[in-house]
Amino acid sequence: MFASEVQFGHAGSLAHSDVETASAKNKALAESGAIVPQNFDDLPDVLKYTYQSLVKNGTIIEQPEPDVPTVPIDYAWAKELGLVRKPANIVSTISDERGEELIYNGIPLSSIIEADMGIGGVVGLLWFKKQLPSYATKFIEICLMTVADHGPAVAGAHNTIVTARAGKDLISSIVSGLLTIGDRFGGALDGAAKQFSDAIDQGLSAQEFVTMMQKQKKYIMGIGHAVKSVDNPDMRVVLIKQFAKTHFPKTPLLDFAEKVEKNYHYEKAFSYFEC
Secondary structure, eight states: OOOSOOOSOOOOOOOGGGGGGGHHHHHHHHTTOOOSSSGGGGOOOOOOHHHHHHHHSSSSOOOOOOOOOOOOOOOHHHHTSOOOOOOSOOOSSEEESSSOOOOOTTEEEEHHHHHHHHHOOOHHHHHHOOOHHHHHHHHHHHHHTTOOOOOOHHHHHHHHHHHTTTTOHHHHHHHHTTTOOOOTTBBBHHHHHHHHHHHHHOOOOOOHHHOOOOOOOOOOOTTSSSSSSSSSSSSHHHHHHHHHHHHHHHOHHHHHHHEEEEEEEEEEEEBBBBB
């Protein structure tokens, strides 16, 4: 069938003569003193005999087997067996619902209701991470009541109404209004608080603050309403100021804002501080 002798082995191995065959090589190794098994199946026995002989004549001194290193268990396998679990991606420091009862900052919901903490108390626990005094929780609730609704004549309310009239759902309508909050609508409240607070931290007087803002050609947020003024006060501001002045131990930020109001002149009318 074949024109020449067939050899089996490595693709690049080829015996061109008898001295290049495996048998000839094994014979030469044996004659040189190497221990050569008769065939591949005898290799384990030859290794065992050779090792025992070397131990017997003292060439090899056996040592105790070292402890087998522990191989860490595969995470995927351990998770499948229920031995481990993936750590949480988000950890809440203000609320916890893993137990039998919802907890706000370490206080069970039933205790919050029994103590009649109200919305202000809950805001204190979740936002400030502590129980606020009663005058502070009442102040928060008064603020919520005064800003709960003030008609459609502002950008946020207008957008919400238009979106709702277009047939969109409640969340989409609210988001439409929230996205309009900025320096010209709603942002003046946050801006005023930040400006006044920064001025106090810098140790500026009301007059120094007004002068600085004029030199920088920046608006003082919350001052100079187009309609409301010291002569035509907004009752929401009046009520909030009265409560703060009556119940809070001290009102340094409000006091500073009132001084700024007295030192600031807004073109056509007297200036007015909006809380």
